[in-house]
Amino acid sequence: MGSHAKHVSIQSSASPGELKSSLLLILQRARIINLDELELYFGGEDVTDMVGFNSPRNEMEALSSILTAIAKLEGEHCSTTALQELRVVAVNSISELGEKFKEEKKVVTQSSCEQEKGLQQWGEDQGVKSQLEISYFEGAGRGAVARQDLRIGDIALEIPLSVVISENLVHEYDMYSILEKVEGMSAETMLLLWSMKEKHNPDSKFKLYFDTLPEVFNTGLSFGMEAIMALDGTLLLEEIVQAKEHLRAQYDELFPSLCNDHPDVFPPEQYRWEQFLWACELWYSNSMKIMFSDGKLRTCLIPIAGFLNHSTCPHIMHYGKVDSTKNSIKFPLSRSCNAGEQCFLGYGSFSSSHLLTFYGFLPQLDNYYDVIPLDIDVASNEDCEHTDPTSDWTSHMVRGTWFSKNHGIFHYGLPPPLLDCMRRSRSPFLQSMTLTPENLEIELEILRDLCSMFRRYEGWTRRS
Numbered sequence: 001m002g003s004h005a006k007h008v009s010i011q012s013s014a015s016p017g018e019l020k021s022s023l024l025l026i027l028q029r030a031r032i033i034n035l036d037e038l039e040l041y042f043g044g045e046d047v048t049d050m051v052g053f054n055s056p057r058n059e060m061e062a063l064s065s066i067l068t069a070i071a072k073l074e075g076e077h078c079s080t081t082a083l084q085e086l087r088v089v090a091v092n093s094i095s096e097l098g099e100k101f102k103e104e105k106k107v108v109t110q111s112s113c114e115q116e117k118g119l120q121q122w123g124e125d126q127g128v129k130s131q132l133e134i135s136y137f138e139g140a141g142r143g144a145v146a147r148q149d150l151r152i153g154d155i156a157l158e159i160p161l162s163v164v165i166s167e168n169l170v171h172e173y174d175m176y177s178i179l180e181k182v183e184g185m186s187a188e189t190m191l192l193l194w195s196m197k198e199k200h201n202p203d204s205k206f207k208l209y210f211d212t213l214p215e216v217f218n219t220g221l222s223f224g225m226e227a228i229m230a231l232d233g234t235l236l237l238e239e240i241v242q243a244k245e246h247l248r249a250q251y252d253e254l255f256p257s258l259c260n261d262h263p264d265v266f267p268p269e270q271y272r273w274e275q276f277l278w279a280c281e282l283w284y285s286n287s288m289k290i291m292f293s294d295g296k297l298r299t300c301l302i303p304i305a306g307f308l309n310h311s312t313c314p315h316i317m318h319y320g321k322v323d324s325t326k327n328s329i330k331f332p333l334s335r336s337c338n339a340g341e342q343c344f345l346g347y348g349s350f351s352s353s354h355l356l357t358f359y360g361f362l363p364q365l366d367n368y369y370d371v372i373p374l375d376i377d378v379a380s381n382e383d384c385e386h387t388d389p390t391s392d393w394t395s396h397m398v399r400g401t402w403f404s405k406n407h408g409i410f411h412y413g414l415p416p417p418l419l420d421c422m423r424r425s426r427s428p429f430l431q432s433m434t435l436t437p438e439n440l441e442i443e444l445e446i447l448r449d450l451c452s453m454f455r456r457y458e459g460w461t462r463r464s
């Protein structure tokens, strides 16, 4: 790390070129600080491999952290022209990144959004502050569009807690006294059962919200026979089948007994399996995890914010915490969004199979989180743990080698911890990766091992 711990000094008379170079030096360090576990795994053994671009997420987080540091310095009265100019260079870099990883979605002009407008109006009457309006987009349903030019730090949306659907709400309903006695009942399941019934309540406070929800979600959980047949033999189908089996078991544990024991509270016609699945899809694809002022993380449905679509390089990244002074949830911008442009949220670092199973869409751009887990017999690789502290990963995976920076010998675009583990299983006392005949022999063995391992996934790769 030695050479990376240097200070970066910026002259007040720095030229634009010098400012760009300074930003790059700071950015190289910020990228490392903001690496996530997956990026560390695929990154390399040496931090110098990770000072370059790692992923849109890492780049956005790194640039945002630089802006935060600049704002902090300015707050401490260190405001200088050089600092302000550095800020401009960082903001421009974020815009360039946004352009490069832009999600292209066309507005469907012929679809009216009367119901959505009604919900927006209801929200605003309840104290929602919104800089967004709703439109339909090709292949993505509704999405939110900036009403005016929005800059970094602007609040695109602010939702008071009074219109957020969270576990506290269920406590006010008669089903709560029944559900709280059911062993193993979670707050999420209570909310799910509550939403199945509330959807049909003509007097619900959330009637306008329920009216805007799709009748059909089309996530992987409700894929029809044709899609299932097409996915035969894939890891994706395995994920979908497992998720569905889990939900079915959960449903069978609760029904029909709840309906039999309390038909007035759980009318059988509102608690069929298809309706349960609809509610699961609603919660999987529309809920957000929010940190409340008491420090508890709660799964919530947030009307209006639920119209925001996902992007790999979103405008809104840092959300999910209740502002205790305002008792609201704010959605601030991490990159600017021009008037008329769709404003995207980051749902999380999900693989495409997860997005398809639980949200029903595939991202347009390359997904850095698409990984294939590998089963490696760790028992025969015990030496890995003792000889090298950097190889203590217990699970291994691969992803598209085009994401990798290093394709040369000893690397092959594959994750270093995986190769390391395989090398040590072949030669526990291997010292270095030098071009000796012995090492090359080991490399050949490893490549053969990899070939046979990947052959097991051939069915999957041929289909994907």
Ligand SMILES: C[S@@+](CC[C@H](N)C(=O)[O-])C[C@H]1O[C@@H](n2cnc3c(N)ncnc32)[C@H](O)[C@@H]1O
Pocket: 103, 139, 140, 141, 142, 143, 214, 285, 286, 305, 306, 307, 308, 309, 310, 311, 358, 359, 360, 361, 362, 363, 364
């Ligand atoms: C929170 S909702 C967003 C609003 C949604 N488009 C609607 O009309 O209700 C999440 C759902 O939006 C869709 N979606 C979100 N991001 C998308 C994207 N980038 N491309 C396509 N569909 C997307 C998926 O159907 C997903 O399940």
